Amino acid sequence: MFNIIKLATRNLQRYKRRTFLTSMLITLGVVAVLLFISVSGSFKAMMIGQITDSMLGHMQIHKKGYLASVDSLPLNRNLNAKQINKVKEILGAEESIEAYSMRIKLGAMFSNFTETTNIRLNAVLPKEELGAAPLLTDRIIDGEKEGLIEKGEILVPELIAKGMKVNVGDTIVLVANNKDGSVNGQTFIVRGILEGISGPGGRDGMIHLDDAKSLLRMDEPEISEIAIRLKNIDQLPAVFAKMKTELESLKNKDDKPIFEVHTWEKISPFFNIAKMIDLMTLFIKIMLVAIVLVSIMNVMIMAVYERINEIGTISAIGTSPGKILGLFIIEGFLLGVLGTFIGVAISLISITAMNASQISFDFGRQTGLMLSPTISAGEVITVALIVIGISVAASLQPAYKASKMDPITALRHV
Amino acid sequence: MSVIEARQLEKTYVAGDITVNAIRKVDFTIEPASFVSFIGPSGSGKSTLLNMIGALDPPTSGTLNVVGQEITTLNRKDAATFRGDNIGFVFQDFNLIPVLTVFENVEYPLLMVQNWPKEKRRTRVLDMLEAVGMADQANKYPSQISGGQKQRVAVARALVTNAKLVLADEPTANLDRETANKIITLMKRMRDEFKTTFIFSTHDPKIVQNVETTFTLEDGKIITSNNNAGGSHV
Numbered sequence: 001m002f003n004i005i006k007l008a009t010r011n012l013q014r015y016k017r018r019t020f021l022t023s024m025l026i027t028l029g030v031v032a033v034l035l036f037i038s039v040s041g042s043f044k045a046m047m048i049g050q051i052t053d054s055m056l057g058h059m060q061i062h063k064k065g066y067l068a069s070v071d072s073l074p075l076n077r078n079l080n081a082k083q084i085n086k087v088k089e090i091l092g093a094e095e096s097i098e099a100y101s102m103r104i105k106l107g108a109m110f111s112n113f114t115e116t117t118n119i120r121l122n123a124v125l126p127k128e129e130l131g132a133a134p135l136l137t138d139r140i141i142d143g144e145k146e147g148l149i150e151k152g153e154i155l156v157p158e159l160i161a162k163g164m165k166v167n168v169g170d171t172i173v174l175v176a177n178n179k180d181g182s183v184n185g186q187t188f189i190v191r192g193i194l195e196g197i198s199g200p201g202g203r204d205g206m207i208h209l210d211d212a213k214s215l216l217r218m219d220e221p222e223i224s225e226i227a228i229r230l231k232n233i234d235q236l237p238a239v240f241a242k243m244k245t246e247l248e249s250l251k252n253k254d255d256k257p258i259f260e261v262h263t264w265e266k267i268s269p270f271f272n273i274a275k276m277i278d279l280m281t282l283f284i285k286i287m288l289v290a291i292v293l294v295s296i297m298n299v300m301i302m303a304v305y306e307r308i309n310e311i312g313t314i315s316a317i318g319t320s321p322g323k324i325l326g327l328f329i330i331e332g333f334l335l336g337v338l339g340t341f342i343g344v345a346i347s348l349i350s351i352t353a354m355n356a357s358q359i360s361f362d363f364g365r366q367t368g369l370m371l372s373p374t375i376s377a378g379e380v381i382t383v384a385l386i387v388i389g390i391s392v393a394a395s396l397q398p399a400y401k402a403s404k405m406d407p408i409t410a411l412r413h414v
Numbered sequence: 415m416s417v418i419e420a421r422q423l424e425k426t427y428v429a430g431d432i433t434v435n436a437i438r439k440v441d442f443t444i445e446p447a448s449f450v451s452f453i454g455p456s457g458s459g460k461s462t463l464l465n466m467i468g469a470l471d472p473p474t475s476g477t478l479n480v481v482g483q484e485i486t487t488l489n490r491k492d493a494a495t496f497r498g499d500n501i502g503f504v505f506q507d508f509n510l511i512p513v514l515t516v517f518e519n520v521e522y523p524l525l526m527v528q529n530w531p532k533e534k535r536r537t538r539v540l541d542m543l544e545a546v547g548m549a550d551q552a553n554k555y556p557s558q559i560s561g562g563q564k565q566r567v568a569v570a571r572a573l574v575t576n577a578k579l580v581l582a583d584e585p586t587a588n589l590d591r592e593t594a595n596k597i598i599t600l601m602k603r604m605r606d607e608f609k610t611t612f613i614f615s616t617h618d619p620k621i622v623q624n625v626e627t628t629f630t631l632e633d634g635k636i637i638t639s640n641n642n643a644g645g646s647h648v
Contacts, residue, residue: 003525010513313509316470317571318498318527320491407470411505 004323008330011303018299019335025295026339026387027346029288033383034347036284038373039354040277046369047270048233054135055202056264057101057227058236061087061247064260066224067267073107073120075179078222083258087226090246096239098231099131104212105224108176110156110205112164119160119174120204123212126150132227143168143192148206153191155206161193168192174207178216186215236263285383289390292339296332296394303331304398311402312410321403328399329392336391340384351375415482417579417611418444418467423476425462425634436462438634439476444613444627446578449605451614451621454631460615461583463631467613468501468581469493481578498527502572502610504582504601508564510556510571517543517552520570528575542570545607546600562593566600573604579611580604586618598624 012019052058066077079087084102091100103122110119126148130136137145140155149155154174156166166172168190175185188207196203213221230239240263247259265271304311311324351373359371425437437459444450452460465471466478469485470493478486481500488496503509510519521539524530530538543549546566551559559567565585572580582601586594598621605612614621622628630638 007513007526014513309507309509310511313503313505313511314522314526315494316468316497316503317523318494318496318501318575320494320527322491323526408465411509 001326004326004330005334008327008334011307011327011331012334015303018302019338022295022299022335023339023342026292026336026391027343029291030340030343030383030387031347031350033281033284033288034344034375034380035350035373037281037379037383038347038351038375039371040281041375041379042371042373044274044277045374046372048264048274050135050197051268051270052133052229052233052264054133054139055197056267057132058230058233058264059228059240059243060262060264060267061226061228061243062224062260062262064257067260067262070105073105073224075106075216075222075224078104078179078224079226079259081221084221084223086250087247087259090243091226091228094239094242096230096232096235098229099128100226100228101125101128101132102209102223103129103225103227104209104216104222105204106176106212106216108174108215110160110164111173111175112166112170113173115164117160117164119157121154121174121207121212122204123207123209124149125209129227132229134229139195139197140192141195143190145192149191149208151208151210152187152189153208154188155192155194156190157194157203157205158196159203160205161190166190174215176215178218182217184215184217186211285386288383289386292336292387292390293394296335296391297398299335300328300332300395300398304328304402307402308405308410308413311405312407312413315405315407316411324405325399325403328402329395332391332395332399333388336388339391340387343387344380344384347375347380415446416443416479417446417448417481418442418613419477419479420467421477423463423466423478424474425459425466425471426474435634437466437473440634440636442629442636442639444611446611447605447609448627449602449612449625450627450629451616451625452629452631453616453622458631459634460631462634464581464583464613464615467579468503469496498523498575500578502575502577502580504565504568504572504580504585506584506587508556508561508568508588510564510567512556515553515555516548516559516567519556519567520574523571523575538574539570542574543567545573545604546570560593561589562596565589565593565597569597569601569604573608573610576608577610579613581613581615583615584617585614586616586621591620594618594620 063077063079066074069077091097101124103124106121106123108119108121110117130148137148141158154172170190171187172190173185173187175183177183194206230236240261244261247261248257250258252258315324354371354373360368361371362369420440420442422439422441423437424439427434427436452463454460462471466473467480469488473486477484483496485496511522514522517539520542521535524535524538540549543552546569548563548566548570551563556564586597589597601612602624604610614625616622626641628640629636
């Protein structure tokens with residue numbers, strides 16, 4: 001085998017410029033794919049991290065049917081005390097759960113005493129909420145971040161703060177209807193301004209859970225949503241399946257499920273963007289395959305055509321068809337390896353350079369997001385194996401043709 | 415025992431409606447360590463006969479025993495093995511592999527066909543290069559040596575495997591007179607030294623003068639057999 005590799009290497013060196021150009025084409029494809037994967041992967045991971053860690057959590061539990069009518073923030077679809085306790089019991093027994101946060105979601109009228117507007121609010125217990133959404137404080141662009149929120153305080157969404165001209169320390173009034181239609185109002189001090197992010201709940205304000213209970217005149221504990229954070233997001237599919245089975249098997253008197261469980265993917269529209277990024281990555285990989293396939297096949301067809309007489313000679317002096325086949329396959333393989341090796345090296349250097357140069361970008365209303373491309377060893381190995389595999393596959397037809405060549409015809413070829 | 419024994423050997427090519435009888439039921443034997451030539455005008459069947467002897471082209475009918483093996487029934491792979499083990503080839507255009515050095519060209523059959531161990535291989539190649547007077551050019555590439563030198567390397571490559579038979583198709587056609595003479599002399603010396611049978615397909619009168627047996631072909635038939643040394647006969 002070593003001798004075939006040695007001979008194949010010599011043959012590649014015979015046409016240096018062609019070998020160089022073909023390798024560079026493969027290199028270009030590998031660099032394009034690896035950089036796209038690293039940059040898009042970084043963007044995706046950052047957005048997913050921001051969405052899950054500063055708002056949604058990894059999973060959410062609601063009363064059955066809540067999510068379908070979430071736009072109207074229905075208070076009559078809250079979980080009652082008994083149901084909350086059942087969920088707490090199940091979540092407490094699950095080791096892979098890091099934290100969870102009980103939320104009341106409500107709509108209210110927001111008044112600065114001169115103007116009034118609508119506001120959507122999440123009422124939370126600060127310690128629980130920071131456990132489930134640890135990056136939430138990063139969204140507080142003005143005001144005290146420590147402790148998130150206390151009773152009597154409100155975090156106002158950025159857009160409303162600007163529109164209503166309220167600042168940290170101002171007093172505002174929230175007026176809300178409870179589920180029975182009773183209206184109640186309560187004053188709050190603006191503790192901070194909350195940056196809006198893309199996705200559901202990204203432009204909601206925040207108050208303390210106890211304030212929501214008093215504002216809505218709840219006699220008993222009620223919860224709209226339970227946001228769950230896992231210790232490791234990679235465990236999401238397994239934990240989700242387990243929770244779904246466990247919770248959705250609990251039925252009410254009408255034998256219908258009480259709870260519904262969703263992952264962030266179901267709740268956030270960004271999941272579709274993430275899927276689109278994955279699809280684009282797939283298409284880029286297909287383009288890479290096409291580049292490698294066409295370039296290697298072209299080179300190997302040329303190599304066989306130019307060396308017909310030589311093939312006749314080595315065949316005549318006793319080289320087996322299998323070795324001739326192997327010789328040309330290894331030439332294609334080496335071209336693929338060379339292009340891949342250079343491509344991977346350039347990609348890793350480029351990724352390091354991009355990280356060092358601290359490139360920032362804007363996404364929607366979010367500005368100054370830092371691009372920190374990374375690529376896993378698994379992705380690099382996958383791309384390398386694809387390219388090398390396709391190089392070998394592209395060499396098969398020309399190599400087969402060479403191995404099946406009639407030595408007499410080949411020797412007569414001029 | 416004859417090194418080659420052909421009986422009622424026939425080769426027919428069919429191209430569409432046209433049938434060409436390239437070799438028509440020929441019989442001949444060639445004895446070991448003989449120096450034999452096939453001569454005749456173009457299209458007489460010399461090369462076809464050489465190709466059949468070299469297990470490159472199977473006969474249409476008849477039997478052909480080469481170095482003790484009936485080769486008419488060999489499949490492609492077995493024919494390659496047979497060639498690698500028993501037959502050396504010398505071509506009109508030398509046919510050295512351009513990316514290999516002189517040493518590596520001679521080494522090729524031992525390395526890629528017969529899998530000799532490294533040290534034994536090296537010794538054998540150097541011996542052969544010494545025998546053909548090319549030892550001092552061992553590290554040069556074919557593009558760096560003359561036509562006569564290339565043919566010397568080709569002879570060394572043909573003999574390096576201890577081939578019992580060397581088939582040479584117009585080996586002097588691309589050489590000047592003086593170089594051609596040297597190559598013929600070299601091959602005769604090799605025959606004497608290694609007891610290898612040399613069979614030529616040629617138009618070269620110099621070769622014809624030097625061989626012991628000459629078969630003259632015309633229209634696929636052996637019409638005369640001129641035996642100078644009594645080594646071969648029809």
